[in-house]
Amino acid sequence: MKKILLMGNPNVGKSVIFSRLTGVDVIASNYPGTTVDFTKGTTKIGKEKFELIDVPGTYSLEPTSKAENVTTKMFQEGDIIIDVIDATNLERNLYLAHELLEKGKPTIIALNMRDEIKNKGIEIDVKKLEKFLGVPVVPTCAVSGEGIKELIQRLECIKKKPSKHKVLSEGKRWKKIGEIVKEVQVIRDYKPSIRDKLAEITVKPTTGIPIALFVIFISFWAVRLIGENLIGYIFEPLFELYRPLVMGMSNFLEPGILHDILIGTLIEGNIEYVESMGLLTTGLFVPFGMVLPYIFAFYLMLSLLEDSGYLPRLATLVDNVFHRLGMHGFGIITVFLGLGCNVPGALSTRTMETRKQRFISATLLSIAVPCMAQIAMIFGILGTYGMKYIAIVFGTLITIYIIFGLILNKFVKGDSPEIFMEIPPYRMPSLRTTGKKTWMRVRWFLKEAIPWLFLGVIIVNILYAIGFFDVLGGVFAPIMEGVFGLPREAALALMIGFLRKDLAIGMLLPLGMSGMQLVIAVTILTIYFPCVATFAVLVKELGVKDMLKSAIIMICTALLVGGIMRIVLIGI
Amino acid sequence: MISGYQNLYISRTIACAMSEQTEEYLEIIYRLEVEGKETTTTSIANELKLSPSSVTEMLKKLSELGYVEYIPYQGAALTKKGRKIGKKILRKHMIIEIFLVKLGIKREKAHKEACKLEHVISDEVEEKLSESMESPKVGSSRRTIPSPRSLGPGITSLLGLSRNDTAEIISICGGLEVKRQLRTMGIKEGKIIKFITKQPGGPVVIRIDNTERAIGRGQAMKIMVKRTA
Numbered sequence: 177m178k179k180i181l182l183m184g185n186p187n188v189g190k191s192v193i194f195s196r197l198t199g200v201d202v203i204a205s206n207y208p209g210t211t212v213d214f215t216k217g218t219t220k221i222g223k224e225k226f227e228l229i230d231v232p233g234t235y236s237l238e239p240t241s242k243a244e245n246v247t248t249k250m251f252q253e254g255d256i257i258i259d260v261i262d263a264t265n266l267e268r269n270l271y272l273a274h275e276l277l278e279k280g281k282p283t284i285i286a287l288n289m290r291d292e293i294k295n296k297g298i299e300i301d302v303k304k305l306e307k308f309l310g311v312p313v314v315p316t317c318a319v320s321g322e323g324i325k326e327l328i329q330r331l332e333c334i335k336k337k338p339s340k341h342k343v344l345s346e347g348k349r350w351k352k353i354g355e356i357v358k359e360v361q362v363i364r365d366y367k368p369s370i371r372d373k374l375a376e377i378t379v380k381p382t383t384g385i386p387i388a389l390f391v392i393f394i395s396f397w398a399v400r401l402i403g404e405n406l407i408g409y410i411f412e413p414l415f416e417l418y419r420p421l422v423m424g425m426s427n428f429l430e431p432g433i434l435h436d437i438l439i440g441t442l443i444e445g446n447i448e449y450v451e452s453m454g455l456l457t458t459g460l461f462v463p464f465g466m467v468l469p470y471i472f473a474f475y476l477m478l479s480l481l482e483d484s485g486y487l488p489r490l491a492t493l494v495d496n497v498f499h500r501l502g503m504h505g506f507g508i509i510t511v512f513l514g515l516g517c518n519v520p521g522a523l524s525t526r527t528m529e530t531r532k533q534r535f536i537s538a539t540l541l542s543i544a545v546p547c548m549a550q551i552a553m554i555f556g557i558l559g560t561y562g563m564k565y566i567a568i569v570f571g572t573l574i575t576i577y578i579i580f581g582l583i584l585n586k587f588v589k590g591d592s593p594e595i596f597m598e599i600p601p602y603r604m605p606s607l608r609t610t611g612k613k614t615w616m617r618v619r620w621f622l623k624e625a626i627p628w629l630f631l632g633v634i635i636v637n638i639l640y641a642i643g644f645f646d647v648l649g650g651v652f653a654p655i656m657e658g659v660f661g662l663p664r665e666a667a668l669a670l671m672i673g674f675l676r677k678d679l680a681i682g683m684l685l686p687l688g689m690s691g692m693q694l695v696i697a698v699t700i701l702t703i704y705f706p707c708v709a710t711f712a713v714l715v716k717e718l719g720v721k722d723m724l725k726s727a728i729i730m731i732c733t734a735l736l737v738g739g740i741m742r743i744v745l746i747g748i
Numbered sequence: 749m750i751s752g753y754q755n756l757y758i759s760r761t762i763a764c765a766m767s768e769q770t771e772e773y774l775e776i777i778y779r780l781e782v783e784g785k786e787t788t789t790t791s792i793a794n795e796l797k798l799s800p801s802s803v804t805e806m807l808k809k810l811s812e813l814g815y816v817e818y819i820p821y822q823g824a825a826l827t828k829k830g831r832k833i834g835k836k837i838l839r840k841h842m843i844i845e846i847f848l849v850k851l852g853i854k855r856e857k858a859h860k861e862a863c864k865l866e867h868v869i870s871d872e873v874e875e876k877l878s879e880s881m882e883s884p885k886v887g888s889s890r891r892t893i894p895s896p897r898s899l900g901p902g903i904t905s906l907l908g909l910s911r912n913d914t915a916e917i918i919s920i921c922g923g924l925e926v927k928r929q930l931r932t933m934g935i936k937e938g939k940i941i942k943f944i945t946k947q948p949g950g951p952v953v954i955r956i957d958n959t960e961r962a963i964g965r966g967q968a969m970k971i972m973v974k975r976t977a
Contacts, residue, residue, distance in 0.1 A: 264957075350936070492950070493947065597964070
């Protein structure tokens with residue numbers, strides 16, 4: 177199958193065009209560096225099927241970083257190139273275009289973001305541009321889908337090679353581009369719009385910091401509000417309707433291993449959805465009844481923050497702080513993604529330039545950033561004790577993030593380069609894309625989480641049945657009871673936490689701990705080790721050696737922090 | 749035992765020497781900025797013929813006094829306060845140098861003398877000297893003399909810009925590779941930029957073409973611009 181490559185500068189809308197052409201949904205956001213991997217899909221043009229590859233954005237074909245090196249390699253394999261150009265930034269985008277044309281592959285240009293140039297008083301003579309470049313130029317608006325049809329139509333007729341452009345030196349390239357831009361582009365004066373003003377006040381520290389605090393507060397408040405109400409008014413009532421069904425099943429099944437695995441243990445003759453530990457009870461209730469509503473609420477808010485273009489501004493505001501922690505402002509974006517699920521969070525560390533930055537951000541992510549599944553369970557279980565307890569957990573985690581960042585910055589060798597980030601314009605998030613993105617992520621959660629949860633439930637039942645947990649509890653008693661001040665059975669939860677942390681938190685409930693003990697247990701559960709899905713990604717991203725170092729840091733931190741918390745919160 | 753008088757004398761000399769050194773640093777950094785050169789610790793050390801480590805020490809002191817913004821491992825950029833002094837000293841230096849050359853002293857010698865005298869003559873003397881030579885605009889080495897009123901030729905690094913400034917990029921300091929890379933990102937000579945904000949201890953935000961960009965301090969320090977009206 178022939179390959180079509182989608183190339184272009186960062187944040188020009190390649191991923192949206194990719195979705196349009198292939199029908200494959202990919203996460204696209206309004207900030208550079210959303211696509212960290214090559215996404216592949218197929219598309220039919222005329223009668224022929226093509227493989228379409230969404231290549232991470234680059235400014236030039238001459239590689240400057242490892243990621244860009246991969247991009248240039250990828251380029252060699254492409255048969256047809258679709259170069260996506262941001263119409264609001266013609267000159268800069270034409271540089272890559274020119275480099276691409278010099279290589280002489282069949283190329284078509286998508287002049288994207290046509291809707292935005294009108295606001296900016298820019299006019300581009302497409303016909304003239306086409307004449308200058310010698311390849312088809314199709315105006316598109318990926319978000320609304322305008323121009324995509326024409327793009328496909330014209331792709332059909334560019335299978336022959338275009339005339340190769342002469343390879344120019346850098347200076348001559350810029351000169352030529354300057355001439356082209358002068359000929360094809362007219363910029364009228366335009367009054368700064370409200371959007372531009374908003375862009376400024378949200379990035380200036382005096383106004384930007386209060387706004388940032390407000391935005392973060394409102395976002396989390398909304399997540400809590402939406403999550404809690406979905407649970408209270410929809411999901412819990414649904415599970416109550418479902419209860420007679422499982423009870424019936426419980427009566428039908430004889431007590432035995434099948435009953436234990438499907439229904440779990442009855443508590444005072446009834447099913448306790450969190451504690452029973454059956455596939456059809458806890459195995460469904462934890463993901464759907466407790467976690468899903470929060471996952472939905474969180475990803476809704478995250479999509480809004482991403483698509484509006486706010487996150488890079490937040491990154492700019494916190495850059496100073498994150499620089500002290502050995503990263504730069506982009507670190508906050510990894511934290512936000514990690515709060516949803518650590519897996520995409522860990523993947524996004526790739527956007528950072530050096531090994532040091534990636535190591536620190538990935539390690540801190542797995543130590544101190546609980547995922548939304550975990551947070552939902554923390555809310556669910558500690559919520560009944562009061563806000564104070566939840567505040568201690570998050571206060572501790574934030575403190576750990578900062579202190580360990582400061583320490584790692586001192587001791588991890590390597591550079592941590594400064595931020596150098598393009599801040600995209602504000603865009604009004606559309607209901608359709610926000611909804612679609614939220615749905616994609618919720619679906620992804622269900623697909624990833626449920627198998628692990630089911631596996632977790634089955635393993636718990638088997639290990640209980642063979643008496644393994646008594647042995648495990650005995651072995652870890654000195655640490656659990658001696659260091660953390662927790663019942664020895666909490667070791668089981670920590671073990672299962674490697675599979676699914678949400679399930680593990682649920683397992684703490686039957687242990688009858690005090691509020692403060694629960695606080696310690698959920699904090700340790702966050703710190704001590706990432707879940708298996710995150711672990712796999714981290715091994716891939718950091719390499720085995722660095723992951724090992726990272727894991728040692730995690731376990732030591734858990735012991736240290738757990739010990740300190742025990743002394744402070746419970747006493748010796 | 750040191751008597752009270754001696755004590756006073758010693759502390760006065762220290763204060764004097766301190767301020768002379770301060771002025772020398774500010775002058776050098778100002779000159780580098782105006783010439784569109786980078787103001788890294790190394791380049792300042794080269795100018796002053798000192799070791800980078802002692803320059804680092806001094807830059808830290810200057811930043812405590814609020815004359816420069818010191819960026820660890822990178823260098824320093826003048827604050828408004830520091831620029832004012834740096835400009836004044838450079839002006840005095842150039843006026844004195846012209847004067848001495850006119851008296852028939854060799855350029856090299858005149859330069860050395862001016863280096864000392866620039867720290868001691870008052871603003872009044874400088875003004876009168878300048879007037880007596882019909883207010884020259886160009887120094888003996890054909891450099892423009894910063895005028896006493898305007899903010900000099902208005903050349904500074906991105907870090908030196910303030911609110912609502914627009915400026916033209918005149919040069920980018922750094923290796924060829926860095927320059928090439930910056931250009932592909934749209935940051936190149938001749939571009940008009942608008943300064944938006946500077947985060948305390950954090951990046952500078954500018955608008956270039958239609959894109960806003962956050963640029964770290966160290967990098968911002970190396971992008972030299974000229975203010976436009």
